[in-house]
Amino acid sequence: MIGVKCMTRMSNTVSILLISLMLLPSLGAIVPADAEVVSQQEEGWWVDTTVDRNKNGIGDMIEKHIDNPILLEEGTLPIIVDFDHTPDQADVDMLTENVAYEHEWFLPGIDAVAGRIPVNLLDQASILPGVVMLELDGIMSIQNGDAVALHGVDSAWQQTGYDGSGTTVAIIDTGIDGAHASLDDQDDDPDTNDPKVIAFYDPVNNPSLTNGTEIFPYDDQGHGSHCAGTTAGTGAPTFEDPGMAPQAKLVGVKVLDSGGSGSFAVVMAGMQWTIDNRYQFNIRVASMSLGAFGIIEWQSSEEDSVNRMANEMVYNDITLFIAAGNSAGRGTIGTPGSAEDAITVGALDKDSSIASYSSQGPTEE
Numbered sequence: 141m142i143g144v145k146c147m148t149r150m151s152n153t154v155s156i157l158l159i160s161l162m163l164l165p166s167l168g169a170i171v172p173a174d175a176e177v178v179s180q181q182e183e184g185w186w187v188d189t190t191v192d193r194n195k196n197g198i199g200d201m202i203e204k205h206i207d208n209p210i211l212l213e214e215g216t217l218p219i220i221v222d223f224d225h226t227p228d229q230a231d232v233d234m235l236t237e238n239v240a241y242e243h244e245w246f247l248p249g250i251d252a253v254a255g256r257i258p259v260n261l262l263d264q265a266s267i268l269p270g271v272v273m274l275e276l277d278g279i280m281s282i283q284n285g286d287a288v289a290l291h292g293v294d295s296a297w298q299q300t301g302y303d304g305s306g307t308t309v310a311i312i313d314t315g316i317d318g319a320h321a322s323l324d325d326q327d328d329d330p331d332t333n334d335p336k337v338i339a340f341y342d343p344v345n346n347p348s349l350t351n352g353t354e355i356f357p358y359d360d361q362g363h364g365s366h367c368a369g370t371t372a373g374t375g376a377p378t379f380e381d382p383g384m385a386p387q388a389k390l391v392g393v394k395v396l397d398s399g400g401s402g403s404f405a406v407v408m409a410g411m412q413w414t415i416d417n418r419y420q421f422n423i424r425v426a427s428m429s430l431g432a433f434g435i436i437e438w439q440s441s442e443e444d445s446v447n448r449m450a451n452e453m454v455y456n457d458i459t460l461f462i463a464a465g466n467s468a469g470r471g472t473i474g475t476p477g478s479a480e481d482a483i484t485v486g487a488l489d490k491d492s493s494i495a496s497y498s499s500q501g502p503t504e505e
Contacts, residue, residue: 304385
């Protein structure tokens, strides 16, 4: 399972994030909104990967959870089907006709689709034309850490003068409360119309509403709003605790439900939407305070589907910050924090020492 982890950042990491937020130039004026997404996937990642140690084309996590009652539903499992090409409707039709596939998501960023397949047809699905790997579509859910004030923000403001102006940050989480005093308005002037949250996508409850402006931003769990405030809140109404980039705009991407959980596929659908809309909303930075836990986390592979999508976001010019996790000890950073190209952030105690619960590396890469 993957869970939310909004954690205390180390001072040098905060400085990196601030510089990323403030110095990255606006792309909205120089790149058309319909520019083609470039794929970074290297051909043949599936040939030698710890996703599938026995090399049978079926991810090891599927075999470990083949009878997991949390995932099993009427004899089917949620599966991510990886192809050697970007799949289209014809591939979905092939899966449906041959292995009773129930389609849910296209994931072009990683050349995959996601849906349900009967357990007894997984072997057959793994050898269909173009299919290179079957992966488990696991669950992401909340893992709250002890979030305290960030370190180094004041000095970064003073030394650089940057406050987030001209940058948009995507918060990929449980949503954002667009009515919160610190998140509803860019300048906190009731006479102006300048919302801080400029777009919102909700693949959890409204997957077909994709233009970013059809839903008023909401958060039925609270964690995403907390992380949004930490990132770019104005500090209203008291202005005592602004976010680290209070003049940055926000985009909310709700990938976790009211209980704080969501599938790998839904999370990746939100990540894909962020890539697809990065120019339209000038998204230069994304924050994901979520990650896997349990057996999936401790055995995370660099080629895991969510890791590959995280790397794809960075390849498409989105600086991605991901919480390390709350699993404690070395070697406990799971997907997507173990993605090679993401900036993964651990937790501190109030005395600035590494928190006992903070996940730490090394990772596979």
